[in-house]
Amino acid sequence: MSADRHPAPDFPAWPQYDAAEREGLIRALEQGQWWRIGGSEVDSFEREFADYHGAERALAVTNGTHALELALQVLGVSHGTEVIVPAFTFISSSQAAQRLGAVAVPVDVDPETYCLDVAAAAEAVTPRTRAIMPVHMAGHFADMDALDKLSADTGVPVIQDAAHAHGAQWRGRRAGALGSIAAFSFQNGKLMTAGEGGAVTFPDNASYEEAFLRHSCGRPPTDRKYFHQTSGSNFRLNEFSASVLRAQLGRLDEQIAVREQRSAVLRRLLAEIPGVVPQGRDERVDRMPHYMAMFQVPGLGEQRRDALVDDLIARGLPAFVAFRAIYRSDGFWETGAPDTTVGDLARRNPVTEALTADGIWLHHRTLLAGEQQIHDIAQILTDALAAL
Template sequence: MSSAPAQPALAFPAWPHAGAEEREGLLRALDQEGWWRNGGSEVDCFEREFAALHGAPHAVATTNGTHALELALSVLGVGPGDEVVVPAFTFIASSLAVQRLGAVPVPADVHPDTYCIDVEATAQLITPRTKAVMPVHMAGQVADLDALADLAGATGVAVLQDAAHAHAARWQGRRMGEFGSMAAFSFQNGKLMTAGEGGALLLPDGESHRQAYLRHGCGRPPGDRVYAHLTQGSNYRMNEFSAAVLRAQLTRVEAQIAVREQRSRQLAAALARIPGVVPQGRDERCDVKSHYMAMMRLPGVTAERRTALVDALNGHGIPAFVGFPPVYRTTGYWQGPYSGGAEEIGKRCPVAEEIGGDCVWLHHRVLLADAATVDRLAEVLAEAVARI
């Protein structure tokens, strides 16, 4: 008897998404007198528009999200001998940015439901050397900014939001630029807004904006013609073409997030019915979750089975990936300043240890598909989980 024909691969909207707006923006930038931020207007306009979307007084556009974090840490005065508490479960850029300034990233455990930094665990790690706490809004789920504000008020430690996944997200109705802290964003190719690469930093006041502007352009003030390098810094400037593309992306990000919100709740409900699958939870105080990823755990899965599942999903056209390892379980982490050993850190971060070994995530473009495709995705995932 012949076998049943293979099912066709699922089709999801392409990412990045580009339309006439991006093409018009690129031509607009091309026709300017200059293609860098000091010779054109696209970066200036994008900074104002991005800040306005997030309720921030100011923004500085950067070359990428990692540089936005480095720039923010520099503005906070972080340097050698200082410590910055970071989530143990995050993309390694969060800890690398700290190490690039010669400071020590101190990994804290994360919440088992939201995968965001555990504020109680963080409080136990504050020392006289702690300069900042860097919550990551994992997959667009905003970290507990209320508890972090209380911690900052009690200790004097700054909060720096790693908002690389949290474009247009809200916490109890407040946007990411309305908390009096800096927030760093990424526009890398897979992000919710993209120009291939890029980043931005929201600033809460005029002085932090002045410092960020100086430091992102080799210490030079606006309009400088005499090489007046007023402070340390680097070249983190965004170019005009990237800004033009991002201005177009900005016009549709909120509508796309609204679609992702509907599909995410649909998908999470379906995943929760699959034996052995636990979708990322949600703190409902995050009243706009931007859904950078659809994340889930498979408790007890082996590394081989997890890889086999991801391979099977990709074979069906589903963009699936294994989760991040804890930052201290990477080789690169130990090539910068650090404190303690991997096993010591692992003992205080049991949740990150588990999630780093059993998490799988799907790219956010699956949440831009129609409802029927999302239902079929859940069916395929259930079948794949049952086979591994």
Template sequence: MSSDPAQPVLTFPAWPQAGAEEREGLLRALNQEGWWRNGGSEVDSFESEFAEVHGAPYAIATTNGTHALELALSVLGVGPGDEVIVPAFTFISSSLAVQRVGAVPVPADVRPDTYCLDIEATARLITPRTKVVMPVHMAGQVADLDALAQLAEATGVTVLQDAAHAHAARWHGRRLGEFGWMAAFSFQNGKLMTAGEGGALLLPDEESHRQAYLRHGCGRPPGDRVYAHLTQGSNYRMNEFSAAVLRAQLTRLEAQIAVREQRSRQLTAALSRIPGLVPQGRDDRCDVKSHYMAMMRLPGVTPGRRTAVVDALNAHGIPAFVGFPPVYRTAGYWQGPHSGDVEEIAKRCPVAEEIGGDCVWLHHRVLLADAATVDRLAEVLAEVVART
């Protein structure tokens, strides 16, 4: 379906956004003696600033968000023989990171309203081999951290937050670094702040920070000059140029979230009136939702019709995408450590099965548009869903 020539193509703010702050930061990094973290100051400064915004004692900047998850799992001692419970509906990095450290990702179902991890379903999957539960704050909606805290206390498992979508989000007014758990973030090109690629890991105490620092730099301690590789690790270090850009991006983050919050409420109210379309729900205990995506479902849609809807929206200038398949519905999942089979997992994850087949999402830049454009976006969505 092509766009209606009588209707103008909608225009949204560009992403990524950059200004004088990024240019100044890049020149600042360029003019240093070194361009890697051990020769400059941009990564150190970014880690301090990012940790402060998120209420964490420490942060480590990494090459990307997947590596931030791998680093966290390594610090937590996760390895072969261990199990990590992950949402069945998430981007593949959540399960991939588990497999890359040799452990088994165990998919659990998600909630039909928020698309976040279902804690009751998670509790049923805990075994003596379960070492970590990894909630994903889907599209910036924080998972139920109250229930997760109760589960962790009752079972002794550790919580690792996959916060790739949830920069500066809050739960009951608390920032994600204030819960005593690690939280991993992504700065990939489409994320809420970006340097094209990059990641960060929030750390709750000095010892976890020390271990993360060692492991993200091939096991070398700060200031090492004798190749003292004290532990296993890899090279997950962020470079100075990425950190300089992210320092600038961080200064805009909370103001952009405030705009997205207003536009999201406007858009959600409009989408709720469209027959055959159900927007992602919200748990009001998440009092700052960062709105990485505007997600919605088309219950009962066929794969072909969903693709046609997405194509039609893109023809109107709306950056739309199909939702993630359940992780166990990808070929890559079965090439790493796993247990069970597709149909067994699907049977216990009926909500993820449905959302994986009928979800559509819009890039968060649509929520940085003016109110009139968001109104027109909702009208186009209604027209496309009705006609396609």
């Protein structure tokens, strides 16, 4: 270690687990039915997850990408339709629509919150638009008031990509209580995890019933004669994963409380570092779970940003480059891409272009550390920027 480097902070591990997960796995094992149709863990988790998020119903599925795909299908997204998505997001947001034959239409994001720019979304609505998909980036809600008005004005439903937003609150209401379908992820890095998994929350029972059929190959749970009522696929979650997720949900509130406290300190410290701009926060978000601690170093450029992230990792910080604009990946253009070019989309999405080049995030496990470690993060970033 060079003389100018401090010892690496000791951050909590992720995923976290204890006896609750062990007991749940044994409970699932010993019930004798490991499939959701015969077991009880998935059913119990769905009830608990729906109640926690203020939703009428919840459906557990195989992963977050499938959650989006299923939700879009319930909303009538299919070949020839369009889905408005943020240009700055993980590519599953667009691919879920593209896999259904729809065209994904990327629009820019807000420079403060990194969430969907509602004015840009409004300009992108056409007669073919079937859904508007805000992404609650890093656990920060998109402007749901403005999106609800846009939906009412245009007749286009909203589907929330809430993969980062477990337990988040917009003016006192969680994603399931906002009147629109929301899709969640339980992939290994998410705020709740079983390695993989996902869930969809529904504001009404009819949407849930259709989704249940489609997530189980179009087959009702009581069918014994193979009468498949709709098209669909096998998106069913297994009993073992559900038992783990029940335990993960049980400790989520405590973890969010710690991350809220630590994030307030970290944002203040980051803002004091010359050239560093932390993700902003709308005051209407009265509870943010902080999937990641995000910030920008405007003007740094992608090559130097990448070098900075490498140095932060070498100094002991679990740092990552921010998402790349979805239209700057070859996979976006394989199917369901708009009739335009990368250059044209780049001109229309300047905030996304900047985040692609100078955005950085830190794993949310850093926000579960002690306050001294939060100060260490700021010092390490200050030292790394000076070295750069």
